[in-house]
Amino acid sequence: MTTPTRHPLPGPHAALIDVPLRLRMTPPVPAGTFIEPWREDREPTAVERAAMRRDGGACRACGFVSGEHQLAAALDGNRRDLAQTVTLCPFCHQCLHLDRVAAMQSGVLILAPEVEQAALHHMVREALVARVLGGAAAARAEALLAALLARRGAAQARLGSDDPAVLAARLAAAPDSEQDPAALDAMRADLRLLPLPRRLVRKGNLLEDLLPPMLGFWVSVDGPYALKNLRTLPWLDEGLRVFAPAAIDPAVSAGELAPDPAAIDPTLPDDPAGDGPPPFMYTADPDDRFRFLLHRRLPDGGYEPVGEYRVIDVTEPVGVTKSKLRNLLHLVNGNEHLVINIGQETKTRLMYQFRKIGDKGAVRIEFSTFDDVVTTKNAILALNDGVWDDREPAGADPGT
Numbered sequence: 001m002t003t004p005t006r007h008p009l010p011g012p013h014a015a016l017i018d019v020p021l022r023l024r025m026t027p028p029v030p031a032g033t034f035i036e037p038w039r040e041d042r043e044p045t046a047v048e049r050a051a052m053r054r055d056g057g058a059c060r061a062c063g064f065v066s067g068e069h070q071l072a073a074a075l076d077g078n079r080r081d082l083a084q085t086v087t088l089c090p091f092c093h094q095c096l097h098l099d100r101v102a103a104m105q106s107g108v109l110i111l112a113p114e115v116e117q118a119a120l121h122h123m124v125r126e127a128l129v130a131r132v133l134g135g136a137a138a139a140r141a142e143a144l145l146a147a148l149l150a151r152r153g154a155a156q157a158r159l160g161s162d163d164p165a166v167l168a169a170r171l172a173a174a175p176d177s178e179q180d181p182a183a184l185d186a187m188r189a190d191l192r193l194l195p196l197p198r199r200l201v202r203k204g205n206l207l208e209d210l211l212p213p214m215l216g217f218w219v220s221v222d223g224p225y226a227l228k229n230l231r232t233l234p235w236l237d238e239g240l241r242v243f244a245p246a247a248i249d250p251a252v253s254a255g256e257l258a259p260d261p262a263a264i265d266p267t268l269p270d271d272p273a274g275d276g277p278p279p280f281m282y283t284a285d286p287d288d289r290f291r292f293l294l295h296r297r298l299p300d301g302g303y304e305p306v307g308e309y310r311v312i313d314v315t316e317p318v319g320v321t322k323s324k325l326r327n328l329l330h331l332v333n334g335n336e337h338l339v340i341n342i343g344q345e346t347k348t349r350l351m352y353q354f355r356k357i358g359d360k361g362a363v364r365i366e367f368s369t370f371d372d373v374v375t376t377k378n379a380i381l382a383l384n385d386g387v388w389d390d391r392e393p394a395g396a397d398p399g400t
């Protein structure tokens, strides 16, 4: 057994980091129990909300602070005991629920004794953020993620499988089995749960992937990795140093992390119908590359902002986002033959949910993609009062 490097963990609430991350189940379930995909859509209880307020949104196991998408866990299984209920990030939370990881397809076991579990979470988070950034940062992220995935083989050699459910079953059987608990502990000590970029939970009859919206919040202006403020990714650098030193390119400077505004069309240049300036157009938000403002033409020829389009699935390729925005402009510009047809590009179908806000004319349209198994929230179009004139979206195929 190698002693993992102790990394100073970040966050203003670092003093609160007091939950040790041992891969386990809370509470343990008997071997052979069927675990169905987890429903994560329940509202947090009053105790859980109080715990998250008390901890300031900081994960008590790794120190990661986020205003949204954190979870609460009752360490002793008693959901009414505030003292035993702690805030955890989704990566740390799933370490305590190994049995559910297989159902969520959200992690695999790797052998990585060099780093502590909590440090691994920071490395993977920064790698996922770097993939959103694109360019050199994304290439470095791919190198780290590939090096980490390559450690699965060693976990298979150690445990016989890289499936967290297998470890969960071994742990559940431990009290009754011949297995030496000390040997089991030693084996577990070098294993790490590598978070994968998906988190499938059951919503009704469908599976929904919660990871893209989570990543979207992390990189949003309110998120812990607001792209505008992002200058360095120290955990990605450290991960590469430990796991893939050959992939480190000293030529990549921190300045390259800044998002490239030119990656997105600043405006829709022409009226799709070709009859002069279009009634509606969009502009990119210079501070948030996943937000676009919709503008309506005024009688004097200028434009006023009337709504916004927000990309939720930040893993969507820029070209696909542009196609969708163009299609939406056709819709709001009164094109009677709107076809939201992006299926060829994404191998998925696009579904939407249309919602009026209050009794006013403001509307909110939520788009999701569906690949026959999993739905992923994709984007939200919000239009101010009076913009949407109750036309049904003619010709639109809701894909249902």
Ligand SMILES: [Zn+2]
Pocket (backbone or CB within 6 Å): 059, 060, 061, 062, 063, 064, 088, 089, 090, 091, 092, 093, 121
């Ligand atoms: Zn955490």
